[in-house]
Amino acid sequence: xxxxxxAAPGASQPTETQRRSSENTIKSNTVSPDSFRIRCQNIxxxxxxxxANDQISLAIRPGEIHALLGENGAGKSTLMKILYGxxxxxxxxxWFDDQPIAxxxxxxxxxxxxxxxFQHFSLFETLTVVENIALSLDKQxxxxxxxxxxxxxxxxxxxGMPVDPHRHVxxxxxxxxxxxxxxxxxxxxxxLLILDEPTxxxxxxxxxxxxxxxxxxxxxxCSLLFISHKLQEVKALCDQAxxxxxxxxxxTCDPRTTSTEAxxxxxxxxxxxxxxxxxxxxGTKKTHxxxxxxxxxxxxxxxxxxxxxxxxSIQPGEILGIAGVAGNGQKELLRFLSGEDLxxxxxxxxxxxxxxxxxxxxxxxxxxxxxxxxxRLGRGAVPDMSLSENxxxxxxxxxxxxxxxxxRGRIHGYANRVIDQFRVKANGHGADAKSLSGGNLQKFxxxxxxxxxxxxxxxxxxxxxxxxxxxxxIHEALIDLRDKGAAIIVISEDLDELFQISDRIGALCxxxxxxxxxxxxxxxxxxxxxxxxxxxxxxxDEQLHSETPxxxxxxS
Amino acid sequence: xxxAIERRPYDSNLMKYLSPVLAxxxxxxxxxxxxxxxxxxxxxxxxxxxxxxVSDSYGWSELGVKAAPVxxxxxxLSVCYRANIWNIGAEGQLLMGALIGSWAALSWMDSSSSWxxxxxxxCGAIGGLLWALIPAVLKNHFNTNExxxxxxxxxxxxxxxxxxxxxxxxxxHGFNFPESALFTDAVTLPIIMxxxxxxxxxxxGLFAVATLWVVMARTFxxxxxxxxxxxxxxxxxxxYQQRRLVYFSLLxxxxxxxxxxxxxxxxxxxxxxxxxxxxxxYAAIIVAFLGRLHPVGIxxxxxxxxxxxxxxxxxQIDLGLxxxxxxxxxxxxxxxxxxxxxxxxxxxxxxxxVKPMAFPDTSTxxxx
Numbered sequence: 013x014x015x016x017x018x019a020a021p022g023a024s025q026p027t028e029t030q031r032r033s034s035e036n037t038i039k040s041n042t043v044s045p046d047s048f049r050i051r052c053q054n055i056x057x058x059x060x061x062x063x064a065n066d067q068i069s070l071a072i073r074p075g076e077i078h079a080l081l082g083e084n085g086a087g088k089s090t091l092m093k094i095l096y097g098x099x100x101x102x103x104x105x106x107w108f109d110d111q112p113i114a115x116x117x118x119x120x121x122x123x124x125x126x127x128x129x130f131q132h133f134s135l136f137e138t139l140t141v142v143e144n145i146a147l148s149l150d151k152q153x154x155x156x157x158x159x160x161x162x163x164x165x166x167x168x169x170x171x172g173m174p175v176d177p178h179r180h181v182x183x184x185x186x187x188x189x190x191x192x193x194x195x196x197x198x199x200x201x202x203x204l205l206i207l208d209e210p211t212x213x214x215x216x217x218x219x220x221x222x223x224x225x226x227x228x229x230x231x232x233x234c235s236l237l238f239i240s241h242k243l244q245e246v247k248a249l250c251d252q253a254x255x256x257x258x259x260x261x262x263x264t265c266d267p268r269t270t271s272t273e274a275x276x277x278x279x280x281x282x283x284x285x286x287x288x289x290x291x292x293x294x295g296t297k298k299t300h301x302x303x304x305x306x307x308x309x310x311x312x313x314x315x316x317x318x319x320x321x322x323x324x325s326i327q328p329g330e331i332l333g334i335a336g337v338a339g340n341g342q343k344e345l346l347r348f349l350s351g352e353d354l355x356x357x358x359x360x361x362x363x364x365x366x367x368x369x370x371x372x373x374x375x376x377x378x379x380x381x382x383x384x385x386x387x388r389l390g391r392g393a394v395p396d397m398s399l400s401e402n403x404x405x406x407x408x409x410x411x412x413x414x415x416x417x418x419x420r421g422r423i424h425g426y427a428n429r430v431i432d433q434f435r436v437k438a439n440g441h442g443a444d445a446k447s448l449s450g451g452n453l454q455k456f457x458x459x460x461x462x463x464x465x466x467x468x469x470x471x472x473x474x475x476x477x478x479x480x481x482x483x484x485x486i487h488e489a490l491i492d493l494r495d496k497g498a499a500i501i502v503i504s505e506d507l508d509e510l511f512q513i514s515d516r517i518g519a520l521c522x523x524x525x526x527x528x529x530x531x532x533x534x535x536x537x538x539x540x541x542x543x544x545x546x547x548x549x550x551x552x553d554e555q556l557h558s559e560t561p562x563x564x565x566x567x568s
Numbered sequence: 569x570x571x572a573i574e575r576r577p578y579d580s581n582l583m584k585y586l587s588p589v590l591a592x593x594x595x596x597x598x599x600x601x602x603x604x605x606x607x608x609x610x611x612x613x614x615x616x617x618x619x620x621x622v623s624d625s626y627g628w629s630e631l632g633v634k635a636a637p638v639x640x641x642x643x644x645l646s647v648c649y650r651a652n653i654w655n656i657g658a659e660g661q662l663l664m665g666a667l668i669g670s671w672a673a674l675s676w677m678d679s680s681s682s683w684x685x686x687x688x689x690x691c692g693a694i695g696g697l698l699w700a701l702i703p704a705v706l707k708n709h710f711n712t713n714e715x716x717x718x719x720x721x722x723x724x725x726x727x728x729x730x731x732x733x734x735x736x737x738x739x740x741h742g743f744n745f746p747e748s749a750l751f752t753d754a755v756t757l758p759i760i761m762x763x764x765x766x767x768x769x770x771x772x773g774l775f776a777v778a779t780l781w782v783v784m785a786r787t788f789x790x791x792x793x794x795x796x797x798x799x800x801x802x803x804x805x806x807x808y809q810q811r812r813l814v815y816f817s818l819l820x821x822x823x824x825x826x827x828x829x830x831x832x833x834x835x836x837x838x839x840x841x842x843x844x845x846x847x848x849x850y851a852a853i854i855v856a857f858l859g860r861l862h863p864v865g866i867x868x869x870x871x872x873x874x875x876x877x878x879x880x881x882x883x884q885i886d887l888g889l890x891x892x893x894x895x896x897x898x899x900x901x902x903x904x905x906x907x908x909x910x911x912x913x914x915x916x917x918x919x920x921x922v923k924p925m926a927f928p929d930t931s932t933x934x935x936x
Contacts, residue, residue, distance in 0.1 A: 352804055374807025385805055394799040404791060406806045413788045447578075 047110065049074045049204055049235040050095065050126075055104035057090050064090035065101065066259040072204070072252070077226065077236040079246040079267055082256035083279055083338050083505055088239050091256070092206055095237070096128045097121040109203075127197025128206040133189050137182035141175055145196045153200065160199070167198050171225045187218035194225070205229065206237045211245055223249050241279070241337055243272040243544060255279055273540035276337060277507075290491045292531070293330045293515045300325045301499035302349075302468050303362040309344070312353045317341040317523045319348070324518065324528055328467070331490065331500045332528070333514030335507055335539050341523040342472065342503045343386070349470050349501070350383040351376045363468065378409060382466035384458050386473050386503075388450060392457040395446035399438055402445050403427040403460055410464060426463075434459035434485055451482045462489050469493060469500045475509055487513050507536055521545040572917045583912045588858050588865070590911075591904035592872070598900050608887055616886050617879035617897070627878070629764035633836055634874035637662065637845065639773035640828035641852030642870055643780050644821030646861040650784065651817045652797035657703060657718025658825040659849025660725035661696035665826025666833045667729050667737075668695025670840035673755040673833070674737060674748055684754050689830055696826020697819050699725060704818040708811045714818070722849070733842050748840035757835040769831030773870075776824055781863040793817060825849060846877065847895070854902045873898070 051071040057064050064087045072078045082088045093099040095106070097115035106113055108124055115121055118128070135144050142161045146154040154160055161177040168175045173191040181189060190210060197205055207226075211219045226236055226249065240246055246253055246267045253267040255278040263278045307322040319341050326332045336342055347353040348361065348369075355361060355369035362368065363379055371379075385391040393402045403426045404412055412423050427441035434455040438448050445453060458474055474490065475483035490513060494500050504510050510517055511531065518528035519542035526542035596614060603613030621627050641658040648655040669692025676684045703717040730746070739749040757767040784790035796803035796813055804810060828848065833840050855873050859865030880894020 350805065351807070372807055372809070373805060374809065377807050383805070387801075390799055391801045391805045394795055394802045396798050397795070401791070405795060405802065408788060408806075416787050416789060418786055418788060418791060 047074070048072060048107065049076070049109065051107045051110075052095065053105050055091065055094055055101045055106070057094060057099065057101045063259045065094070068104070068256070068259075068261055070254050072235045072237060074203070074235055075230050075233045076252060077230050077238055077250045079250035079253035080237060080239045080256065081241060081243070081246060081253050081275060081279055082262075083241060086256040086279070087259040088256055089208070090259075092128070092208055092237070092239055095121075096126060096206055122200060125201055125203040126206065127200065127202045127204070129190065129193045129197065129208065129210055131208045131210075133193055135181045135189055135192060138180065140178050140180050141184075141192050141195075142177040144181055144192060145177075145199060148196055149199065163199055164195055167195050171198070171228055172221065173225055187221075190218075190222070198229075202234060204235045204237065206239070208239045209241075210238070211240065211242060219245065241339060243267075243275050243337070246275070247272060272544040273537065276540050276543050277536075279337065288512065290487060290513050293494060295329065297328045297497070299327060299364070300362070301328045301364060302326050302501075304349075305360055305362065307345075307348065307355065307360045309348060309353070309355055309360075311344045312347065316344055319344050320523045322525045324525060326468075326499045326501060328497045328499050329494060330515040331494050331502060331513055333510035333517040333531075334501065334503045334520060334525075335510050335517065336503075336505065336520035336543055338505055340520045340543075342505075342520055344523070345520065346383070346385065346470060346472050346503060350381075350385070377406065380467035382406070382461040382464055382469045384461055384469070384471040384474060386476070388453045388457055389446060393445040393453060396444060398427075398442045398444060399431065399436075399448075399456060400424050400427040400441040402456070403430060403441075405460075407460055407464060430456055430459040430463060433463065434489065435482075455482055455485060458486050458489065462493050465493075465496070465498070467498055469498055470503070471500065472503045473505065474502060475506070476504075483509070507539060510539075511536060519543045521547075570918075573914050574917055576913055576915050579912050580915075583908075584860065587908035587912060588860065588869070588905060590908045591858070591901060594904040594908070595897060595900045598904075599897060602893070602896070606889060608889070613883070613887065613889075616882050618875060620886070621875060621878035621882050626764065629761060629766045630878060631871060631874045632770045633765050633767070634877045635870045636767070636769035636773045636835075637828035637832050637848040638852050638855055638873050639867065639870040640769070640776055640831070641821075641825045641849050642855040642859065642866045643773070643776040643863065644824035645852055645856040646859070646863075646866055647780060647784070647793065648817045648821050649856055649861055650797045651793040651813055652800065653707075653814060653817050654713075654715045655700070655703070655718050655818055655821055656715055656853065657700065657721050657849070658821060658852050659845060659847065660718070660722035661699045661822040661825035662829035662832075662845055662849045663722075663725040663729050664699035665692040665696035665829030666840065666844045667725070667732055667829075668692060668698075669826070669830030670748055670833050671732070671737060673751050673830075674840075677752040677755045680754060685757070685834070688755050688834060689827060692830020692834075693823040693826045696829060697823040699826070700818045700822025701815075704815050707818075708814055729840075729844065730842055733840055737840055739839075746842055750839045751834060755834055756838060757831060765836050767831065767835035769828070769835050772827060772831065774867075777863045777867055784863075789816070825852075847898075851877075851898055854898060854905070858901065858905055876901075 048071045053069045055065050055068040066087075068087070068091055070078075070080075070091070080088050080091065090099065094101045095115070097118045097120055100116070106115060108126075113124070121128075136147070139147070142157050142164060145164060146157060146160055164175070164177040167173075168191070173195065175184075175188055175191050175195060181192065184192065194205070210222060226238070230236055238246070238250055250267050252264065253270075253275065254264050255262045255275065257279060265275060265278070267275065303325040304322050307319055309319045311317055311319075317340060322345065324332070334342065334345070344353070348355055351368075351371055351373035354372075358367040358369040360369040363376070363381065366379070368376055368379065373383075389395045394405065397405075400423050404418070404423050407426055410426060412419055412426055424441045430436065431438060431441065436448070436456045436459065437452045438456070445456075448456065454475070458471070461469060469490075471490070474486050487509075490500055490502070502510065502514065514531050516528050516530050517534060517539060519526040519539055521543055522545060524545070524547070526547045596618075599617065600610035600614055603610040606613075622631055641662060645655060645658055669688055672691035673688045676687065699721060700718075702721060703712075703714045706712040706717050707714045733746040733748060737748045739745070739747055742749065757769060760766050760768060760771060784793070792803065792808045793813055793816075795806070796808060796810055800810065829844060832844055837844065851873050852870075855866055855869040858872070859867070859869035876894055876897045880891055880897070883889040883893055884891045
């Protein structure tokens, strides 16, 4: 296998990583066609405004467990939908068992022997296991329910997935439901099984059982495509990994021998092209703007991440960066900070010494907290409202209302100010939010919060999907706001960005917060280890410092 | 040739306003066909239904009488629907307004004080408001679906009304008919135009149109309602108090529907009877959407709906057609409106059939 190159050392030089990943991209494009279960070449799929898959090539051998790694929005789902026949690619070719094919529908994919386990199960709760499985089969395939039940029992005992075929689905646990989904694929002759983040819904014990099943499947010659952003699991299970970033292949590797931080760096970005470092904070006041004390909270969403004993404090006049691969508690932390979710004890979050953990978002806003959520449309902005109205959405404390009545002139003026200052390209203040490109809407949303002069700004992925010029405007504005004395928390997956603007940095992993260090006293490698859950980095610290000296970050 | 359906890149603003017009036209065409099937001349049928009722000034005044309750309910509903709260319970809220208001009217009708009528109207409004409070509390604190709770409460309200007119509120001198005593002048709405039945209810309806127009278009309250309707998570993120907004819109609608109910019994009907409403609360749902949730649109749509009610009666009298034909027209109107609204986000594209393409470009290229 050409992509199974030598293991990346834990503390590899950034240049090394880049060279390797570009090499791999070329290699995987020119993969030799000797007996692959599935092979796709130069798959491209564009949606309005975004190229979800850009020249993706991938090959899986019989019996191989192949990981598809990437952040949210990297293009994993699109590729998987293309391989299962749900979506047709704009360009590119697919070979199945070395035969060129055009996948037109999931039914066709199933006939070829491709099975898929979705993240969200599609089972009828009021029916039994065997009835559910019969529904997905042809009449001849299903036969009578008695025989099918026997087949289910055989399969479930063979692969170590105990399931009673006559139980009703509503009485099954999440793990058991997933087994039903897998068995549903296995009752048909299957040679490629695609699993979309299968472990996100499982307990650790269930995960290890699932892995046993999958490994057994692989030894019997079934190929597996395992989609995930959990590096440890990929390391434990997979033979090969393809890493996607922003719709492109960021590299391929052998996860068994590649360090998690090397894979993480492939996922989150190219470390060699560190953007220009902005000026550091010139001094913070010795008071706490925000303090989080022992914040331990369950997520409000079913499969969210539990936050565990988060402690941090931030002073006026500094930017605190929080790194981490998506799904490690960033979303939850932001919701607890914004007030969209309330903490169980008010003391967990303090703003200037005042307990705010149980204050609603509106009350926190009155105290000077501004938040930029990660979703631009649907949380940060109302798609069907004009920019003026979207300015009013959170700007309602900026003297835009008199005795309950909207002051239209001032509302338009407010929106125009944001549009001018942040160079938002839009058709005036009357343009609908949804008519703006992602980057321009992001500028508008960030601008809307920044010109409110908040004392504390909490910002998720401030430049996600934004072009370089817009990113610079946003970064400059954040730095200016900080210099005016605001405290800023930036939660981002983009390490590059965090190293450009943060004064101090930490990382979230599995809902735990790493140590927080001044940026000058840490390195990208150390933060990468924090992202992988290795918080005890004191020992390696000295070594790392000799390799990546602080002066590498050029001061502007 | 085949017709393909494709999503528009952006919703069509033109279709948004054309859709109700298209729905009305389609309803008229279907109505004509139904008249034909019934053995009537379609033109005569449509004339009897839609022109004859308003062929004199009295007809126009009756239009106002019928439109008043629909207008009040529809204005309340439009606020709910703007906030994405699916209140289907205007009918029950109207009936409870009529019931509680009538109880107050019967208790106080021998008083000659001038505050009696306003108090009776207030009781009606409060009756509807309290009935709307039930789905509001259930939605806010138990996360129930307001569609189900509000629609079920309609039937409970109707049965409570029947219980009352068969029992405690029955006229003791009424020969055991299930009706209350006739209301005295003290608790009867004043007539606003001599020689007609036009009553204060229409003024209340027009007042609701004007007030709610201002509230929805010009106040922060209206803005917040629109935000939670369009995008609840953005409203939550911005810090709007969703529960309060749910209470506000549902209770406002309940109060307006209750006012519609008490206006009917203290206005044109003059006593509490089992059939206070021929489904005004349901018709108001159609009116709210036909009027695109806009006050002016709702005003026009409520007049159309009133015309359908009157046409149904006229068809029964003049052509001997069943009264249910009026309901059929209402149903068709809603059906066609929903169907035409599909065209706001989608468009039909007629594609040339494959057959004429039997000679592909390559072959012609070869022959040349």
